[in-house]
Amino acid sequence: MTNTTWLPDLTQFPGPKYLALVRALRDAIRAGSLSPDSQLPTVRELAWQLQITPGTVSRAYQLATQEGLLAATVGRGTFVASATPRFGPTQSFYVERDPAHLAGRIDMRSPKMPDVGQAAAFEASFAGGAAEMMRDWLDYPSTYTEGRLREALVHWFDGRILGDVTADDIALCYGGQNAVNLIFQCCLRGDRPMVLIEDLAYAGFRHAARLSRAEVQALEGDAEGLRPDMLEAACRRHSPQILCLTPEAQNPTTTRMTESRRREIADIARAYEVQILEDDCYAIAKSDIPSFRALTPERTWHVGSFSKSISAALRLGYIVCPSGMGRAGRLTAQHSFIGLARPVSDLCLALLTNGMAADLRAKVQDGFSERVEAVVNVLGGYDLAWQAGLPFVWLRLPSGWRASTFARMAEAEGVLLRSADEFALVHGRAPNAVRMAIPGTHSSTQIEQACRRLARLLDSPPAELSI
Numbered sequence: 001m002t003n004t005t006w007l008p009d010l011t012q013f014p015g016p017k018y019l020a021l022v023r024a025l026r027d028a029i030r031a032g033s034l035s036p037d038s039q040l041p042t043v044r045e046l047a048w049q050l051q052i053t054p055g056t057v058s059r060a061y062q063l064a065t066q067e068g069l070l071a072a073t074v075g076r077g078t079f080v081a082s083a084t085p086r087f088g089p090t091q092s093f094y095v096e097r098d099p100a101h102l103a104g105r106i107d108m109r110s111p112k113m114p115d116v117g118q119a120a121a122f123e124a125s126f127a128g129g130a131a132e133m134m135r136d137w138l139d140y141p142s143t144y145t146e147g148r149l150r151e152a153l154v155h156w157f158d159g160r161i162l163g164d165v166t167a168d169d170i171a172l173c174y175g176g177q178n179a180v181n182l183i184f185q186c187c188l189r190g191d192r193p194m195v196l197i198e199d200l201a202y203a204g205f206r207h208a209a210r211l212s213r214a215e216v217q218a219l220e221g222d223a224e225g226l227r228p229d230m231l232e233a234a235c236r237r238h239s240p241q242i243l244c245l246t247p248e249a250q251n252p253t254t255t256r257m258t259e260s261r262r263r264e265i266a267d268i269a270r271a272y273e274v275q276i277l278e279d280d281c282y283a284i285a286k287s288d289i290p291s292f293r294a295l296t297p298e299r300t301w302h303v304g305s306f307s308k309s310i311s312a313a314l315r316l317g318y319i320v321c322p323s324g325m326g327r328a329g330r331l332t333a334q335h336s337f338i339g340l341a342r343p344v345s346d347l348c349l350a351l352l353t354n355g356m357a358a359d360l361r362a363k364v365q366d367g368f369s370e371r372v373e374a375v376v377n378v379l380g381g382y383d384l385a386w387q388a389g390l391p392f393v394w395l396r397l398p399s400g401w402r403a404s405t406f407a408r409m410a411e412a413e414g415v416l417l418r419s420a421d422e423f424a425l426v427h428g429r430a431p432n433a434v435r436m437a438i439p440g441t442h443s444s445t446q447i448e449q450a451c452r453r454l455a456r457l458l459d460s461p462p463a464e465l466s467i
Contacts, residue, residue, distance in 0.1 A: 006034060006041070007049055015237055017052050019215065021060035022067075023192070029069055029080055040070070040078045067210070105414045106439055106450045111308070111391035114367035114440030118311045121360055125350035133346040141339030143330050146172055149345050152352040153318055159286035162302060163294035165320055171329030172340050175317040176281040176305040177204045180244075183301045183319065184212040186332050187242050187275045194240040198226055200423040200430070202251045202279065205244045218425045225250070225257030228264040235272035242275045247292065248283035252423050252435035253394045254385045259289045266296040274299070275322075281305045284365055284389040297323045306348065308391070309361045316340070316348045365389035367440055374444035375436065378451035382458055391440070397432040400461025407434055409462075413453040 008024035010017060028034040040046070043061065047054040061078055064070045071081045126133070136145070150167040157165060173179045184195070195209045199218040209216045217238055219230040225247060234240060245265070247257035269276050278292045278300050293302040302320035307313075321329040333339070351357035369388045376386060376393075383396035397406055403419040410417050418437070421430035439447070 010050065010052075018056045018059040018063070021050075021052075021057065022063050022069075022215075025060070025064050025069055026067075026192075034080045036080050036082050038080050039076075040080070042077065105411075105416055106442055106446065107416045108436045108439055108450070109416050109418050111368075111437040112439045112441045113310075113312055114364060114371075116360060116363035116367055118314075118360060121351065121356040122311075122314075122347060125347055125354060125356060128354065129346070129350050133342070133350075137342050141342055141345065143334065143339070145342065146339060146345055149340075149349045149352070152349055156352060156357070157320075160280075160283075161287065161290045161294050162320060163291075163297050164323075165293070169321050169323070169326040171319045171321055171326060171333050172345070173317040173319065173333050174315040174337070174340070174344075175307050176279065176303055177208070177317075178315075179303040179305070179317040179319050180204055180208045180277065180279075181211065182329065182332050182336060183275075183277050183303070184208050184214065184242065185336070186301075186325075186328055188212050188214055189241065193242075194238045196231070196234055196238075196240045196243045196274075198245065198250065199425075199428055200250075200252055200420060201244065202246065203423065205277075206425070216425060218428050220429065221250075221253075221255070223255070224261040225255055226261070226265060228261070228268055231265060232268050232272075235268060235274060239272075240274055242277055243269060244277045244279065245292065246279040246282070248280055248287055248289075249387060249390050251279075251282055252392065252418070252420070254387050254390055254392070256289075256387065262290065262292060262295055266292060269299060270296055276300045278302045281308045281317075282390060282392075284387070285309075285361055293320055301325075301329075306357070309364060310351070310357060311360075314344070314348065316344060364440075368438050371438045371440065371442075371444055371447050374447045375438070375451055378448055378455055379458075382455075391438045393436050393438075395434050395436055397434065398458055398461065401432055401458070403430065403432045403434055405462060406432075406457065409457055410434075410454060413457065415450045415454060 006028065008021065008028065010020040010024060013020035013023045025034070041049065043054050043057045047057045061070060061072070065072050068081055070078055072078045147167065149172065150170040153170055154165055154167055171182070173182055193212070193214045195205070195214045195216050197205045197216055197218055199220050201218070206216055217234055217240070219234055220227055226245060231243070247262060249256065276292050276296065276299055280291070280302055281304055291302060292300040299322055301322060304318050306316040319329050351360070368391045372386055372388060372390065372393060376384065379395065382398065384393055386393040397403060403421060407417045407419040417434045420433040420435070423435070424430040
């Protein structure tokens with residue numbers, strides 16, 4: 001059934017036209033004006049009727065499709081989704097590493113932790129306190145049983161400037177992504193709350209926002225980080241509730257936000273009552289720049305994880321909550337999953353108290369630094385951004401290359417990369433660049449060999465390649 005008579009009034013919805021069209025679609029579907037399985041006008045037809053660009057309609061259709069409101073069928077058109085919805089996420093952002101698929105290839109899509117003796121440290125930590133640990137493994141975990149771990153984590157932050165932090169400020173969770181979801185549950189209110197992110201950002205922010213029925217707006221940055229003028233304009237237009245930032249080691253660009261820029265952004269967030277989610281999962285152990293948690297402690301949720309610094313299998317995440325909000329964070333965690341499994345929390349406590357956690361973190365960072373150096377040795381003459389100890393680098397491609405084309409041809413050379421557009425919103429700004437994650441399972445020599453293959457590609461853009 002075609003419904004070409006539907007013509008929304010976008011003037012009643014403030015903000016960008018594509019978001020206004022998404023809201024109009026949502027309201028029409030809820031009100032029954034657009035019934036399940038009815039066909040929508042084509043992109044060009046609706047654009048002509050509304051006097052907007054086809055790109056605006058296409059962007060709105062794609063967002064509504066991702067949200068589950070619409071269903072697009074190649075060759076047939078775009079339809080209102082069936083009355084029987086598909087529950088849950090429909091897209092994964094985790095990279096599965098199929099050994100058969102990776103045979104003979106170097107996977108630089110997501111970081112892989114180097115083996116620096118984690119298994120032996122875990123075994124020793126378990127063995128050293130096994131009797132005491134297991135004696136109390138019959139009851140549910142609780143805020144009380146996690147207390148010692150939260151106290152130990154306070155000292156874990158010694159190399160960072162977080163301001164006054166106590167164990168009461170900390171909430172524990174299962175990794176950084178779980179932390180993002182918990183913070184959204186704590187902060188987001190209303191029917192379609194607005195979340196702000198950087199224009200190139202960790203995809204987990206978008207997925208968490210979608211689970212929370214939130215809309216996402218991406219903001220442009222520069223060499224110092226997120227642009228304050230873009231933030232203030234977005235605050236005036238959208239009344240956002242959360243701003244997601246990665247100031248120490250921006251993923252994917254590796255940018256480290258300057259202190260002056262952080263202070264400007266903190267002032268704007270305070271003026272417009274915006275909460276800040278500060279993602280610190282990838283950051284190295286020490287920093288001499290005040291964090292957002294130090295600059296604006298009343299509104300910053302500082303997120304970290306053992307998964308990026310010790311072992312990806314060790315799913316310990318933590319949130320340094322805003323001042324006075326620690327109990328709210330812990331209650332949200334409790335309502336979500338009761339508490340950390342005792343084997344996880346007890347092992348992490350043992351690693352912190354016996355000093356092995358700090359030792360492993362230092363060795364992991366050294367391992368990544370050695371491999372990053374191997375990348376820089378080969379590709380340093382290109383437009384490469386990196387930080388010592390970070391598990392990824394950012395490569396801006398020379399003239400003649402498109403990021404998607406380069407990623408595809410790199411795969412043919414046995415190297416798997418992430419194109420910049422994987423970090424951007426639909427139709428968002430995506431430069432011709434790729435992120436190269438460091439595979440700690442490969443030696444520096446193997447990584448150098450892979451980079452030499454990439455260098456040959458960089459020097460021969462498609463127009464110069466033989467056909």
